[in-house]
Amino acid sequence: MATFELYRRSTIGMCLTETLDEMVSNGILSPELAIQVLVQFDKSMTEALETQVKSKVTIKVKVPSVGFDSNSCISCVMDRFDSHILL
């Protein structure tokens, strides 16, 4: 079954990936087993977000159209987003 691998880019996913990388490079763990761990992480993370997390978030942002720059714009969006989080 295919899993969503997007959660590997989160903090917990990156920590797991780094750990597995170290263990595989040291020869403690086999690469195949490491991939199985990552797949299991995908499943567990998806299930946890579906069952354990109940929060709802609303985002409302208005970005100035003049001088539109994608990189700075995204940071600007996130700063305003932080202040509008409803948990």
Place this chain on the structure above:
Amino acid sequence: MASSTTSGVYVHVIEDVINKMRDEFMNNGGPGESVLNELQGIWELKMMQAGAILGPIDRSSAQKPTPGGPITPVHDLNVPYEGTEEYETPTAEILFPPTPLQTPIQTPLPGTGQTPLPGTAQTPLPGTVDSSMYNIPTGGTPITPNDYPALYDSGGVNELKAGRPSPYMQPPSAWMNQRPPLSVDVNVAYEEGRDEVDRGTSHQPMTQDFFMVPAGKRKREDLPSQYRGRGYIPQRDGAGDAMSDDFQVIQGANTERDIVTAAKQEVFTQGERMSSRISQLDGPIPDPYDDVLSTPNIYNYQGVVNEDYNIVNTPAPIDQAATPAVVTQYDAGDDDDDEPLNENDDDDLDDVDQGEELNTQHLVLAQFDKVTRTKSRWKCTLKDGIMHINNKDILFNKASGEFDF
């Protein structure tokens, strides 16, 4: 920093993963529970260092799904992790426990993709975090265990078939099937006393098929008439059957000269056809990914046309079988044509992605339910997401957003 609820969810996820992987680690061939505990310890340590988990971890609330399983010892996370030295020098036995499946699998596999695997696994990875080993793409394509095949996947029988030659031979040409109905074996020398009528009637349909390929309106008695009554029917075969034609000529030839000469002429024409092959010289395979400057290499073999296509980004050459001309220019670029296209010719997109990952301070990872846009207003509904904003981890079940770009 993480809130208590986020930290709790992370701890739950870690333990869930460890518990579900315990069987894989404990079964025959697995590294063992100590490695599993080490994995959990390092993972939690990194999470605490990143601030995603609030320590110390309360394990009393965690429920073990396998009551029969042994209780894992709690690591002292306040002590920095020290790697055991016994693992610093990996040996082949640790990496690849000898199994009887290794040797038979390796031989039929094609290419060189399998043998470098042990080498890449043993050498330490360069740099710090090199997740390219697992080929984690940003596009989210699923990684199957087939990324490390053969040596570990005993069930990958389907891959073995790729190296074997195709079991399907080309179907023989139509005229091959029509030999059995012959009442007379044409490979046998002519024998007197045979019933000419029978041969004539039996040969008629055969000769029709042999000689009436292009048109069916030709009279069917023209060609076969000269051969009727003889013991040999010359065949107009393809180039590969020149030898068999010689054989037939020798065997089936009578003392009559006209047949022999006619047959020999036929053989000679076939031989000429074989020897008069047009020598073909193919040009280099045009590389669609090369830039403008390399495209003139395609025209190395067309000396006259070369000057006209120096800079312009031109399509593939029209005639690749042209006679080779003197190569005057772009001799330095010939090496590029000889070398096959490899990953070095790719654009450096990976660096761009890695650069974006390093500079990403704020991140939202979620699954979208609906994304709509009206003029400059975007509306999206997301679910099951992780947000990393201003160094904070926030988890949500549902999110709705409105953006005005």
